[in-house]
Amino acid sequence: MTNKKHMIIAGFMLFSLFFGAGNLIFPPTLGMESGNAFIPAITGFILSAVFLPLITIITVSLSKNGLLSIGERVHPLFGMIFAVIVYLSIGAFYGIPRAANVAFELGFEQILPVQGHMPLFLFSLIFFGLTFVICLNPKKAIDLVGQWLTPALLIVLAFLFIKAFFTYSYGEAPTSVKFQDSPFLTGFIEGYYTMDAIAALAFGIVIINGFRSKGMSKRSELVKGTIGAGSIAAVGLILVYVSLGWIGRVIPADQAVANGAELLVLASGQLFGPSGNLIFGAIVILACLTTCVGLINACAQFFQERFTALSYKGYVGVFTLIGLLFTNLGLNMILKIAGPLLSLIYPVAIVLVVLSLAQHFLGKSRRMFILSVGMTGAFSLYETFHSFNLVPKVLEQAVDWIPLSANGLEWTLPALLCAIIGFVWDHISGYRRTSEQWHG
The missing domain is CATH 1.20.1740.10 (Amino acid/polyamine transporter I)
Structure with a gap:
């Protein structure tokens, strides 16, 4: 074949x-x-x-x-x-x-x-x-x-x-x-x-x-x-x-x-x-x-x-x-248990994929991953707690000001900004020239 x-x-x-x-x-x-x-x-x-x-x-x-x-x-x-x-x-x-x-x-x-x-x-x-x-x-x-x-x-x-x-x-x-x-x-x-x-x-x-x-x-x-x-x-x-x-x-x-x-x-x-x-x-x-x-x-x-x-x-x-x-257990119970978990990991997965593909064109930068994934993870935690109504009203009002928050995509712009900051930081500090030890 x-x-x-x-x-x-x-x-x-x-x-x-x-x-x-x-x-x-x-x-x-x-x-x-x-x-x-x-x-x-x-x-x-x-x-x-x-x-x-x-x-x-x-x-x-x-x-x-x-x-x-x-x-x-x-x-x-x-x-x-x-x-x-x-x-x-x-x-x-x-x-x-x-x-x-x-x-x-x-x-x-x-x-x-x-x-x-x-x-x-x-x-x-x-x-x-x-x-x-x-x-x-x-x-x-x-x-x-x-x-x-x-x-x-x-x-x-x-x-x-x-x-x-x-x-x-x-x-x-x-x-x-x-x-x-x-x-x-x-x-x-x-x-x-x-x-x-x-x-x-x-x-x-x-x-x-x-x-x-x-x-x-x-x-x-x-x-x-x-x-x-x-x-x-x-x-x-x-x-x-x-x-x-x-x-x-x-x-x-x-x-x-x-x-x-x-x-x-x-x-x-x-x-x-x-x-x-x-x-x-x-x-x-x-x-x-x-x-x-x-x-x-x-x-x-x-x-x-x-x-x-x-x-x-x-x-x-x-x-x-x-x-x-x-x-x-039944479909309703499965969805109830797993929903918050999926909302926690999905944005992080998207950011990891996009950055992994970008690094093949831009070059390696570990701080780009750390800062962007960290920021995305913070927003994912927010969405998870928000689904259980555990978010303070003042924090909810602050997040509502972020673009695309109405669609649950408030993490996108902060994640992009953190990726840019991390990449520039590594570029200026020369980290990319000594990153052979990083196996990514």
């Missing part, structure tokens, strides 16, 4: 890893709410939901040890702690059980309506049993997902898109208050909350290790392959997001629709009748299954390389079991 074919299969797998249930339901909601402002809104969404994860994947490929090296540019201890938190939060304690719950609630229940807790338990046993089997052989997982599961997902989605294209028409539509003032920025924020930039930190090492298992060992080969796979995934995501957003934009909805999931269920029913629920359920289950496979694979590989007490298969079993247990 040629490197080009490996790259194409890896691109399909990367697409399916990113395209989880959250990514499925966000674009239709955006299309419905943006109305006549759909084009700038979906453009902003694509910028943060597609290109930011793509940049993250490329940054991981340029780093010696992936996420660990990226965090170590602040401090080795910070790098290890941050990597562990990222893998646990997007993996066993949040991403995996969330995907399994969504597969049950928006997938299985559309096919076979059930009630009570026992159906969730039985479904999760089968779901995680299948995930465990696929993940046991990491060398074959990338081929299985890339060659079979992703094409199956795309075929099912294509049925929905094609039917919608020939059924619905594009006309005038009201724009909700949320999108009236700044549809591009609002769309950007909507894509920001897909959390794919964090997921890319984990998925990057899955793709790289997949290439290595195929004999691609040179750094140039890995970077080129990752960029190619990431570009394929990005094109696929753009096509799917625009199509899903377009369905939300044009679907005639006589009844109130609360979210993207209900909107897609409505679209499936209108387009395919009673069989529509089967189609939508299949889409959700396939999307969630591929996401769980990628997350368990990534977590198991990371922990096996850093903490060798268990084998790769042992860690697959551990994370599968934890995912099974947390899934049965």
Whole structure:
């Protein structure tokens, strides 16, 4: 098999890893709410939901040890702690059980309506049993997902898109208050909350290790392959997001629709009748299954390389079991527990990725990382405490003066200023000329 074919299969797998249930339901909601402002809104969404994860994947490929090296540019201890938190939060304690719950609630229940807790338990046993089997052989997982599961997902989605294209028409539509003032920025924020930039930190090492298992060992080969796979995934995501957003934009909805999931269920029913629920359920289950496979694979590989007490298969079993247990807590409880943690780490992850990519063009500067990440971490702590209503009123009023605070992005300008100060400081002091000891 040629490197080009490996790259194409890896691109399909990367697409399916990113395209989880959250990514499925966000674009239709955006299309419905943006109305006549759909084009700038979906453009902003694509910028943060597609290109930011793509940049993250490329940054991981340029780093010696992936996420660990990226965090170590602040401090080795910070790098290890941050990597562990990222893998646990997007993996066993949040991403995996969330995907399994969504597969049950928006997938299985559309096919076979059930009630009570026992159906969730039985479904999760089968779901995680299948995930465990696929993940046991990491060398074959990338081929299985890339060659079979992703094409199956795309075929099912294509049925929905094609039917919608020939059924619905594009006309005038009201724009909700949320999108009236700044549809591009609002769309950007909507894509920001897909959390794919964090997921890319984990998925990057899955793709790289997949290439290595195929004999691609040179750094140039890995970077080129990752960029190619990431570009394929990005094109696929753009096509799917625009199509899903377009369905939300044009679907005639006589009844109130609360979210993207209900909107897609409505679209499936209108387009395919009673069989529509089967189609939508299949889409959700396939999307969630591929996401769980990628997350368990990534977590198991990371922990096996850093903490060798268990084998790769042992860690697959551990994370599968934890995912099974947390899934049965229910989706609402999972979101309640994990929400504050994600708001804490996501801005820091974005800053680390952007600075890591910038240093390949500007040169190394440790103070740039320390000051900018430190400032971002302070604002992330503020947001976390604010979510629990533990912030003094005077501090809240002060933060409200900072640009983009209304969108939860008040950390962006201070982080940029700190990065500039740190870089100039190192440049003036000559730190960059003696930074060989720094392994970033």
